[in-house]
Amino acid sequence: MFLQIDNLSKQYNHHTDGLVDALKDITFTIEKGLFVTITGPSGAGKSTLLLMLGGLVHPTAGQVVFNNESLYALQHDGLAGFRRRHVGFVMQNFGLIPYLSALQNVMVPLALQNIETAEQQQRATNLLDSVGLTGRINHLPRELSSGQQQRVAIARAMANNPSMILADEPTGNLDPALAREILELLKKLNVEKNITVIMVTHSPQAAEYGNMRIKLKEGQLQ
Amino acid sequence: MSIYRLVWLELLHRKSQLVSGLLAITLGIAVIVGIRSVAVFSEKAVAVKLDNLGANILVLPQGAGVDDYYSADIDAPTFPENYVERITASMLPGVDNLSPKLTRRVKIGSHAVVLTGILPAGEIASKPLWQTAGLVGADVQASCAPSNPANESQGLKDDRLQRKPIDALSRNDCFIGTAAAQRLGLAEGGTVIIEKKEFRVARLLPETGTVDDDRIFAHLHTVQTLLGTGSQISAIEIMGCCNAISEGLLGKLRNILPDTRITTIGQIVSTQIETNRLMNKISFIFLIIILVVGGISIGNFMWANVNERRRELGILLMIGASKKKIHAILLLKASVLGFFGGVLGYVIGTASSMILGPQLAGIVVQPVPVLFFWSVLLSVVIAIVGSFIPAYMAAKLDPFTIMQEL
Numbered sequence: 308m309f310l311q312i313d314n315l316s317k318q319y320n321h322h323t324d325g326l327v328d329a330l331k332d333i334t335f336t337i338e339k340g341l342f343v344t345i346t347g348p349s350g351a352g353k354s355t356l357l358l359m360l361g362g363l364v365h366p367t368a369g370q371v372v373f374n375n376e377s378l379y380a381l382q383h384d385g386l387a388g389f390r391r392r393h394v395g396f397v398m399q400n401f402g403l404i405p406y407l408s409a410l411q412n413v414m415v416p417l418a419l420q421n422i423e424t425a426e427q428q429q430r431a432t433n434l435l436d437s438v439g440l441t442g443r444i445n446h447l448p449r450e451l452s453s454g455q456q457q458r459v460a461i462a463r464a465m466a467n468n469p470s471m472i473l474a475d476e477p478t479g480n481l482d483p484a485l486a487r488e489i490l491e492l493l494k495k496l497n498v499e500k501n502i503t504v505i506m507v508t509h510s511p512q513a514a515e516y517g518n519m520r521i522k523l524k525e526g527q528l529q
Numbered sequence: 530m531s532i533y534r535l536v537w538l539e540l541l542h543r544k545s546q547l548v549s550g551l552l553a554i555t556l557g558i559a560v561i562v563g564i565r566s567v568a569v570f571s572e573k574a575v576a577v578k579l580d581n582l583g584a585n586i587l588v589l590p591q592g593a594g595v596d597d598y599y600s601a602d603i604d605a606p607t608f609p610e611n612y613v614e615r616i617t618a619s620m621l622p623g624v625d626n627l628s629p630k631l632t633r634r635v636k637i638g639s640h641a642v643v644l645t646g647i648l649p650a651g652e653i654a655s656k657p658l659w660q661t662a663g664l665v666g667a668d669v670q671a672s673c674a675p676s677n678p679a680n681e682s683q684g685l686k687d688d689r690l691q692r693k694p695i696d697a698l699s700r701n702d703c704f705i706g707t708a709a710a711q712r713l714g715l716a717e718g719g720t721v722i723i724e725k726k727e728f729r730v731a732r733l734l735p736e737t738g739t740v741d742d743d744r745i746f747a748h749l750h751t752v753q754t755l756l757g758t759g760s761q762i763s764a765i766e767i768m769g770c771c772n773a774i775s776e777g778l779l780g781k782l783r784n785i786l787p788d789t790r791i792t793t794i795g796q797i798v799s800t801q802i803e804t805n806r807l808m809n810k811i812s813f814i815f816l817i818i819i820l821v822v823g824g825i826s827i828g829n830f831m832w833a834n835v836n837e838r839r840r841e842l843g844i845l846l847m848i849g850a851s852k853k854k855i856h857a858i859l860l861l862k863a864s865v866l867g868f869f870g871g872v873l874g875y876v877i878g879t880a881s882s883m884i885l886g887p888q889l890a891g892i893v894v895q896p897v898p899v900l901f902f903w904s905v906l907l908s909v910v911i912a913i914v915g916s917f918i919p920a921y922m923a924a925k926l927d928p929f930t931i932m933q934e935l
Contacts, residue, residue, distance in 0.1 A: 406542035425552030
C-alpha cells in the first residue's frame with residue numbers, strides 16, 4: 308500500500324471558538340501512480356489533510372502510513388527527511404524564495420540533500436528545460452509571469468525525484484489557459500514518471516483531471 | 530548552491546538590514562578596540578616614564594623616613610645588606626632593577642657632603658643568584674616598558690640612554706656630582722681624601738638637578754669599611770614595574786622584609802598606576818556594556834529578520850529543511866555578521882585611536898594585532914549568543930500556520 312490514511316482526525320484550538328474539528332475520523336488509501344483530487348468547500352479540511360499527508364501537521368488521532376511506515380512515528384528530523392526524499396510541494400502562491408533565481412530556487416532542495424553544486428546546477432537546468440523555462444533560468448521570481456513561477460515551483464517539486472507531488476490549489480492564481488497548462492504538466496508527470504499527484508482544488512475543471520476524487524465536507528469524507 | 534551562498538544572498542537581499550545589523554556590532558567592537566588600544570599604549574608610555582624616572586620603590590629601615598635617607602644623618606638607622614638577597618631569592622616578578630645604598634654625611638675639609646656607597650652593575654652581575662633573577666642591567670621587560678627600538682618607534686623617548694649605568698667602580702675610585710665637584714674644586718682624574726682615605730675621581734657626573742648633584746659615590750663595601758658600619762646599608766632602591774606595583778608588589782616586598790619600611794618614590798607612581806587602573810576599569814565596563822547591548826541588538830535584529838522571513842523559512846521547512854538546518858542557517862548568518870562586524874570594528878577602532886590618541890591622551894597609538902583576533906572572536910560570540918534564541922524560535926515555527934500564509 309502506497310499511502311494509507313487510518314481514522315485520521317485533527318482538532319485545532321481556536322482562540323475564540325475553542326476546539327475545532329478540522330478532520331474527523333477519515334480513512335482511505337491511495338495507490339501508487341494515481342492522480343488524486345481533493346475538493347470541498349472552504350474550511351472542509353482539504354489543506355489540513357494535504358499537509359498531514361506531507362508530514363507537516365501532526366494528527367490528533369489516527370495515522371498516515373507511507374510505504375508501510377507510520378509517518379508520525381518519525382521525529383522532526385525524520386519527517387524532514389521524508390519530505391526531502393519523497394514529497395514535492397506545489398502551492399497556490401508558488402512559494403518561491405524571492406531573492407533566488409529560478410535556477411537557484413530549484414537547486415535549494417538539492418542543496419538540502421548535500422548534492423554537489425555542479426550536479427545541482429545540471430539537474431536544475433534539465434528540470435527547468437522540461438517545464439519550458441530554458442531561457443528563464445537566471446530570472447528572479449518577480450521577473451517571471453504567474454504561470455512561469457508555477458512552472459518553477461513544479462520544477463523545484465520534481466528536484467528530488469519525489470514519489471508524490473502535493474499540490475494546494477496550484478491553479479488558484481492563474482487564468483484558465485495557464486491553469487490548463489499547469490494541470491497538463493502535472494498530468495504529464497503523473498503519467499510519464501508514475502508520480503502520485505494529490506491536488507487540492509476548488510475548480511471542478513481541475514478536479515476532472517483526477518482518477519481518484521475525494522470530497523470533503525466539514526472534515527469528513529462525502 | 531550551498532547553505533553559505535543561501536545565507537550570503539539573503540544578506541545582500543536585505544541591504545538596509547545588513548547595514549544596520551553590521552553597524553550595531555561594528556560600533557560596539559570599535560569602541561572596545563579604541564579604548565584598549567589607547568590603554569595598551571598608555572601603559573607602555575607610563576612604564577617608560579617610570580623607567581626613565583629611575584627607582585620608584587625605596588626600602589628603608591623600620592622607623593626611618595625618606596627625609597632620613599636624603600639628609601643622611603649619622604644616626605640614621607640601617608639594615609643588613611643581605612636583605613638584597615632575600616628579595617632576589619624570592620624571584621618576585623616586577624622587580625626590574627635594585628640597588629643597595631649606604632648614605633652618610635661626611636666632612637671634606639670645611640665642606641659637608643653626602644657620601645653614598647653603591648654597588649656597580651658589574652659587581653652585582655658577579656652574584657649568580659642576582660643574575661638568575663635577571664636584575665643586572667637587563668632591559669626592562671615588555672610588560673613593564675618596551676625595548677628601546679620599540680619605544681622610539683612609538684615616539685616614547687628613552688632617557689635611560691642619557692643616564693649611563695655605572696658598570697664598574699674600583700674600590701679606590703669615586704664619582705662626584707656636579708655641585709659637589711664645584712664646591713670642592715675637584716676635576717676628573719684628580720684625588721680627594723675622604724675619612725683619611727684617598728680616592729681617585731674617576732668621573733664627574735652630569736648635572737641631574739637632583740640631590741645626586743651634591744653627592745660623592747664610592748664603592749659600597751669601601752664606604753662600609755670607611756664608616757665602620759659593617760655589612761649594613763641605609764636603603765635599597767628598586768625599579769619596580771608599574772603593572773607589578775599596581776598588582777601588589779609593595780605588599781609582597783613587605784612580606785619578605787617585614788622589619789623594613791617600603792615606600793614608593795614620588796606621587797607620579799600612584800597617579801599613573803591609578804590612571805592605568807582607570808583605563809582598565811573603563812575597558813572592562815565598556816566590554817560588559819557592549820556584550821549586553823550588542824547581544825540584545827543582534828538578538829532584536831535577528832528576531833525581526835526571522836519574523837520577516839517566516840514565509841521563506843516555511844518554504845525551507847516544506848521542501849525538507851530540518852529544524853537543525855534552519856537553526857544552522859540563522860546562526861551562520863549571525864556568524865557572518867559577527868565576523869565582518871569584528872573586522873570592521875577593529876579597523877575603525879584602531880584608526881580612531883591612532884587619530885585621537887595623540888590629541889586626547891598625548892600618546893602615539895599603533896595597531897595592536899592581538900586585538901584583531903579578540904575583536905573577531907568577541908564579535909562572532911556576541912552575534913551567535915544574541916541570535917541563539919531567535920534561531921531557536923524560528924526552528925519552532927508552526928509549519929501549518931506558515932503554509933496557510935503561502
